[in-house]
Amino acid sequence: MSHGQRIDKASIRISATQREVYEAFINPEAYESWLPPQDMTGQLLEFVPQPGGAFRMKLTYNDQGYAHAGKTTEEADIAKGYFRVLTPYELVVQAITFESDDQRFAGEMTMTWKIQPSDGGTIVSVECSDVPEGIGQEDHEMGLNCSLRNLELYCET
Template identity: 50%
Template sequence: MTNFNTGRIDSASRIISAPPPAVYQAFLNPEALVSWLPPKGMKGRIETFDAREGGTYRMSLTYVEANRSTPGKTTEDTDTVQGTFLKLVENKQIVQRIEFESEDPAFAGAMIMTWTLRAVSKGTEVTIVCENVPEGIRQDDHEEGMRSTLANLATFLE
């Protein structure tokens, strides 16, 4: 897959009423991850999962809403990604390289997704920063999806 560097950065943040260790563990358990990661209107399936630095995973997110404006990136109703854990800092940070399985060059390249966990008085501030976002992903849709994922994480842990 060609690696186009778009230079675009999308981000979202939310305070989760849970301590950093609980948030961190929600990333490392595939059953937990697939229950909260899919944004509103999608459901997830994890096909492979190896949560260690250098480990990989493959996940498919399927749209469950019939009336939506954007098609899937891999098939009409599915986004499949291959992820690699680049860095795991216990209770503080998860850095992943994400590549979409797509024939469309607008989704080509590797996106770097950094999840930062910072202890705050009310729990954990979770910040997602996505670098080199493929041009085929609309920024408004992407940031809305990240906010939805953070809301799901809050529901899962609180």
């Protein structure tokens, strides 16, 4: 399967308002805390939450057993991109590339986060299109679900 043909998805229902969820996307401390999947730590290197605004995040593996798993270095991934769309309380669209010399991770991936009202809460769904072929689908979807659970914990505390 070549780059651009795969779409990975995940969703969750959160007992928080759309406003609370959306604000977790545009607050740098919040974003840095919930986005990294399990077994990773995030560090924002740049973050301008506005349409066209850039972001850059270093995701470091906490477990040395993952050595040689990183895209950028043996123990880390650096993702950079920009916000294509920020529709308050409803939609966040990001264009993301990974800093890597490995062509399997090349290309721009689009992450579309929908924030929709649900009875007494909010449904957050993410769809990743143009996923680089070097990212395993099962691992990626597991990571997306982990990030969504982190978002849920962040918003509900």
